[in-house]
Amino acid sequence: xxxxxxDRHPRIANWIYGFTPPERGTVTLVHRRxxxxxxxxxxxxxxxLAILLVGSINYALSLGFALxxxxxxxxxxxxxxxARNLARMAVSVGRAEPVFAGEAAQFRLYLDARAAFxxxxxxxxHLRSRSQMVLDVPAAGLAEVVLAVPAPARxxxxxxxxxxxxxxxxxxxxxWSYVEPDARCLVYPRPERSMLPAPAAESSRGALRSxxxxxxxxxxxxxxxxxxxxxxxxxxxxxxxxxxLTKQFMGEAAAELWLDWARLAPQLAVEQRLSRLAGWVLExxxxxxxxxxxxxxxxxxxxxxxxxxAACLQALALYNGT
Amino acid sequence: xxxxxxxxxxEVRPLTLRDLGWLTASLAIVIAPHALRAPWWLTxxxxxxxxxxxxSMLSRxxxxxxxxxxxxxxxxxxxxxMEYRTLFGRQPGxxxxxxxxxxxxxxxRHHRDGAxxxxxxxxxxxxxFLYTQSIPTALAMGVGVFxxxxxxxxxxxxxxAPRANLRTAGLLLTHAAPAALVLxxxxxxxxxxLWGLPQDAYAGMTGLSDTMSPGNLSQLALSDAxxxxxxxxxxxxxxxxxxxxxxxxxxxxxxxxxxxQGYLVNFQPPQGxxxxxxxxxxxxxxxxxxLFALExxxxxxxxxxxxxxxxxxSFAPVRSRLRYDMSSVIDPARExxxxxxxxxxxxxxxxxxxxxxxxxxxEWRAAGGSDVDMLNRGIAFLIKGRFxxxxxxxxxxxxxxxxxxxxxxxxxxxxxxSAFTVLMRAAGVPARVVTGYQxxxxxxxxxxxxxxQSDAHAWTEVFLAGRGWVRVDPTAAAMPTxxxxxxxxxxxxxxxxxxxxxxELEWLRGARYRWEALAHKWNIWVLGYSPExxxxxxxxxxxxxxxxxxxxxxxxxxxxxxTIALLAWSLRRLARPDPVQKAWQIFCRKLASRGVVRAPHxxxxxxxxxxxxxxxxxxxxxxxxxxxxxALRYGTSTNRPxxxxxxxxxxxxxxx
Numbered sequence: 001x002x003x004x005x006x007d008r009h010p011r012i013a014n015w016i017y018g019f020t021p022p023e024r025g026t027v028t029l030v031h032r033r034x035x036x037x038x039x040x041x042x043x044x045x046x047x048x049l050a051i052l053l054v055g056s057i058n059y060a061l062s063l064g065f066a067l068x069x070x071x072x073x074x075x076x077x078x079x080x081x082x083a084r085n086l087a088r089m090a091v092s093v094g095r096a097e098p099v100f101a102g103e104a105a106q107f108r109l110y111l112d113a114r115a116a117f118x119x120x121x122x123x124x125x126h127l128r129s130r131s132q133m134v135l136d137v138p139a140a141g142l143a144e145v146v147l148a149v150p151a152p153a154r155x156x157x158x159x160x161x162x163x164x165x166x167x168x169x170x171x172x173x174x175x176w177s178y179v180e181p182d183a184r185c186l187v188y189p190r191p192e193r194s195m196l197p198a199p200a201a202e203s204s205r206g207a208l209r210s211x212x213x214x215x216x217x218x219x220x221x222x223x224x225x226x227x228x229x230x231x232x233x234x235x236x237x238x239x240x241x242x243x244x245l246t247k248q249f250m251g252e253a254a255a256e257l258w259l260d261w262a263r264l265a266p267q268l269a270v271e272q273r274l275s276r277l278a279g280w281v282l283e284x285x286x287x288x289x290x291x292x293x294x295x296x297x298x299x300x301x302x303x304x305x306x307x308x309x310a311a312c313l314q315a316l317a318l319y320n321g322t
Numbered sequence: 323x324x325x326x327x328x329x330x331x332x333e334v335r336p337l338t339l340r341d342l343g344w345l346t347a348s349l350a351i352v353i354a355p356h357a358l359r360a361p362w363w364l365t366x367x368x369x370x371x372x373x374x375x376x377x378s379m380l381s382r383x384x385x386x387x388x389x390x391x392x393x394x395x396x397x398x399x400x401x402x403x404m405e406y407r408t409l410f411g412r413q414p415g416x417x418x419x420x421x422x423x424x425x426x427x428x429x430x431r432h433h434r435d436g437a438x439x440x441x442x443x444x445x446x447x448x449x450x451f452l453y454t455q456s457i458p459t460a461l462a463m464g465v466g467v468f469x470x471x472x473x474x475x476x477x478x479x480x481x482x483a484p485r486a487n488l489r490t491a492g493l494l495l496t497h498a499a500p501a502a503l504v505l506x507x508x509x510x511x512x513x514x515x516l517w518g519l520p521q522d523a524y525a526g527m528t529g530l531s532d533t534m535s536p537g538n539l540s541q542l543a544l545s546d547a548x549x550x551x552x553x554x555x556x557x558x559x560x561x562x563x564x565x566x567x568x569x570x571x572x573x574x575x576x577x578x579x580x581x582x583q584g585y586l587v588n589f590q591p592p593q594g595x596x597x598x599x600x601x602x603x604x605x606x607x608x609x610x611x612x613l614f615a616l617e618x619x620x621x622x623x624x625x626x627x628x629x630x631x632x633x634x635x636s637f638a639p640v641r642s643r644l645r646y647d648m649s650s651v652i653d654p655a656r657e658x659x660x661x662x663x664x665x666x667x668x669x670x671x672x673x674x675x676x677x678x679x680x681x682x683x684x685e686w687r688a689a690g691g692s693d694v695d696m697l698n699r700g701i702a703f704l705i706k707g708r709f710x711x712x713x714x715x716x717x718x719x720x721x722x723x724x725x726x727x728x729x730x731x732x733x734x735x736x737x738x739x740s741a742f743t744v745l746m747r748a749a750g751v752p753a754r755v756v757t758g759y760q761x762x763x764x765x766x767x768x769x770x771x772x773x774x775q776s777d778a779h780a781w782t783e784v785f786l787a788g789r790g791w792v793r794v795d796p797t798a799a800a801m802p803t804x805x806x807x808x809x810x811x812x813x814x815x816x817x818x819x820x821x822x823x824x825x826e827l828e829w830l831r832g833a834r835y836r837w838e839a840l841a842h843k844w845n846i847w848v849l850g851y852s853p854e855x856x857x858x859x860x861x862x863x864x865x866x867x868x869x870x871x872x873x874x875x876x877x878x879x880x881x882x883x884x885t886i887a888l889l890a891w892s893l894r895r896l897a898r899p900d901p902v903q904k905a906w907q908i909f910c911r912k913l914a915s916r917g918v919v920r921a922p923h924x925x926x927x928x929x930x931x932x933x934x935x936x937x938x939x940x941x942x943x944x945x946x947x948x949x950x951x952x953a954l955r956y957g958t959s960t961n962r963p964x965x966x967x968x969x970x971x972x973x974x975x976x977x978x
Contacts (some may be wrong), residue, residue, distance in 0.1 A: 024922055024923075025922040025923070041332060041434065041437050044437070044438065044441065045441065048441040048444060048445065051445065052444065052445065052448055055448055056448065057511075057512050059451075059452060060513075060641075060642045061448065061451045061452070061455065062455060062848055062849040062850070062851055063448075063451045063455045063459075063460055063463070063848070063849070064448045064451050065506060065509070065511075065851075066460075066502065066506055066848070067444070067447055067448055067451075067463070067467065068448075069501070069502040069503075069505035069506050069509065070467065070495070070498055070499070070502040071444060071467075071498075072498075072501065072502070072505060073497070073498030073499065073500070073501030073502040073505065074471065074494050074495060074497075074498035076498070076501055076881070076884075076885055076888075077494050077497035077498045077501070077888060078494060079885075080497070080885065080888045080889055080892055081490075081493075081494065081497075081892075083889075083892075084892040087892070114900065114903075118482075118486070120478075120479035120481070120482050120486075121330065121478055121479045121480075121481075121482075123328075123329055123330050132329060134329050134330065136479070136481055136482065140900055142956075165330060166330070167330050167478050168475075168478045168479050169474075169475045169478055169479065169490050169491075169494060170471075170474050170475065170478060170494070171332060171433070171437060171474060171477055171478040174330075
């Protein structure tokens with residue numbers, strides 16, 4: 001109930017949690033942000049202490065008192081140690097590789113101990129997806145958390161709130177803290193598998209010199225360019241000589257394929273169009289043709305290779321026209 | 323979205339072999355003393371349960387069903403009932419708890435069960451203190467606490483090296499120590515018990531009883547157990563003056579002396595006397611009312627009373643170690659009068675018993691003479707009689723005094739005092755038996771006199787007209803060495819003595835003295851810390867009439883301060899920056915002062931590259947610092963460059 005209230009009123013939540021998301025750069029978990037409560041086991045421990053105390057009073061056991069008070073002091077020290085296990089730890093984010101909608105984004109967080117002692121058994125849990133991981137942060141070292149967050153829709157996927165929790169060392173207290181680092185992952189539209197469109201439409205420009213671009217027709221080798229697909233690298237030839245060589249196919253240099261929004265069937269919805277185009281981008285990249293992308297207001301010149309593919313998919317992912 | 327099980331919650335984390343090993347080992351430490359006390363079959367059953375749990379862990383066999391566990395519990399309880407005829411006494415309760423530790427282990431699947439078993443382990447520790455709170459027990463149980471704590475730490479960090487977990491447990495206990503000390507001193511103490519204790523709560527306490535029959539003092543004399551300790555201000559009295567007076571026995575049934583009915587009187591401090599001794603006594607619990615004091619008490623301790631025959635009684639049976647201050651005076655002027663009823667009681671003898679003794683006394687009386695003459699004749703009879711002093715007196719029949727005086731002529735102090743008292747009564751001199759302790763061992767280390775059960779003694783008091791009750795020690799008359807040199811001197815060499823009284827083991831006694839001195843301090847300061855001591859401490863700290871509210875306030879102030887100190891400690895450790903990081907920050911500041919400010923998103927590589935371009939004069943140094951920092955911070959642990967080099971480079975950097 002409280003959570004629902006806080007969701008509706010983010011400003012109250014920010015005030016309570018002591019930070020305003022998203023947080024840029026490295027986030028240090030200051031004491032103010034570390035919360036601590038006893039666990040169920042902690043209450044059981046308290047009950048044990050109460051029984052020990054009553055027993056000591058009843059039988060006038062001096063050593064019983066000593067034991068009870070030692071354990072009580074240990075509970076107190078345990079509380080400080082549990083809070084210390086999180087406090088002043090630094091959280092920074094790593095790069096999250098783009099994914100397609102429907103897949104899971106792999107967010108990387110780095111927990112920096114920033115302390116001369118190790119911080120064992122820290123749970124990192126992504127609140128929205130419940131994706132979680134338990135890890136030990138070594139003394140004066142870093143530990144990497146990978147959170148797999150489902151990416152249902154295209155666009156930027158913000159990481160959202162992450163809870164860091166620990167019950168070390170005694171399990172009788174639970175300390176936790178929230179971070180919401182400025183991390184996001186690009187989500188491409190879900191690609192739809194379909195036949196590539198015929199490249200015929202561009203003939204009016206006279207660009208198409210080969211009427212039948214046969215991708216399988218090997219025609220020779222040429223020097224490697226950065227944009228070449230690794231699939232087309234002549235690895236055998238590379239092994240023989242020192243230069244990177246690319247296999248050249250009949251008509252490849254000439255074939256230019258425009259993946260054009262306007263040429264899709266008009267009854268298709270926006271997302272369907274984007275999915276279709278994403279599928280085409282993948283297919284075109286696979287087949288090795290030069291391809292360009294046209295969206296309303298966006299045009300990406302024909303090209304090939306990883307960068308071209310990424311540029312096209314990013315344009316599709318971030319498309320916000322009607 | 324369905325919530326995954328919480329990976330830190332103890333309900334879902336299975337107990338591993340390592341966890342089980344730690345848990346079992348620490349439980350074994352804390353039940354070890356019980357295992358030696360328990361009936362053998364129950365110890366065996368508990369160990370079998372531990373073994374069973376290990377077997378199912380190693381062979382991955384399923385744990386026994388709940389019903390089987392309940393059945394085993396039931397069998398164990400039945401066995402305990404057959405052994406003790408009850409389940410609720412101290413001994414059966416503790417032993418059942420030991421069994422339950424095995425049963426709990428047997429049904430432990432997850433960390434939660436393991437933690438409950440660990441808490442049970444803490445509880446088992448305290449049950450050990452019901453039996454003994456000596457220093458060795460405290461040390462052994464300290465190891466137990468440490469082991470259980472390390473087990474708990476292991477539960478919450480399963481991947482960590484056991485050595486690291488041990489270190490954490492040690493750190494936790496070290497941090498707990500100041501809080502524990504403050505709580506121990508300041509926690510408002512309540513005088514227990516809060517409710518009725520089981521019947522056998524005070525079983526096994528040794529000491530004098532309110533009856534004396536042939537054989538029971540000599541049994542007691544075989545025990546090395548401590549009766550009490552006395553610390554004297556100034557000189558301690560010499561051995562022959564150390565008569566510690568205890569129960570007075572009036573009524574004789576032919577075999578057994580008993581104290582019978584007594585009544586309380588107002589205490590009258592004795593007049594005159596040779597010397598006064600001030601001392602404090604720490605009395606071991608003996609479950610009776612008597613407080614022991616040197617003859618003759620010059621003042622009563624707090625919370626005590628005195629009877630007409632001079633026994634000092636506490637208000638409640640002494641069931642925990644009791645400390646009291648005493649002062650005694652040697653040979654004071656005695657009350658010369660006694661009422662007739664009491665004198666009549668001091669002459670009463672059972673008819674038809676010990677006829678030969680009565681006949682002898684009648685002979686003396688018939689020959690005429692005063693009570694003092696009777697007394698002298700009796701003593702002369704003992705001296706001339708060639709009696710033997712022995713810890714193993716022969717068994718005596720119906721007329722025990724006759725048989726001792728005329729046939730066996732061998733006995734222990736109870737035989738001498740009993741026979742002498744009967745002789746005096748038969749001769750018409752009012753007499754009574756007094757039991758207590760004679761002597762005690764002066765510890766040269768801390769000048770404290772330790773009186774053991776082996777110093778138990780019995781003597782006679784006779785009433786002489788005009789002089790009052792006078793102590794006569796018939797044992798000393800027959801065996802003068804008993805009182806001058808203690809039991810060891812009086813007994814023939816061939817007789818078995820308690821180990822520590824043997825004169826040839828001098829070195830062992832030296833070690834024992836040192837140990838005793840330590841144990842006495844332990845008793846006074848740790849075990850004897852009572853509500854009264856707490857009040858005294860508060861008074862010495864300048865807090866008058868410290869009630870529980872004040873104590874609680876002081877306590878919480880201390881605890882709060884302690885927690886803050888602990889927190890500050892942990893913060894300070896955290897705030898101490900990593901030298902690499904510190905050097906890097908200085909580097910960034912130096913560059914920023916030249917106008918190259920690091921953007922929040924900028925990594926060390928990009929930043930140093932940009933700075934090198936912007937400040938070409940220091941290009942080489944900047945790039946080297948950047949590379950060093952990256953290698954130190956993100957490199958693998960092998961082949962690390964030195965931190966000192968980075969710091970030197972940063973220090974020498976003059977960006978231009």
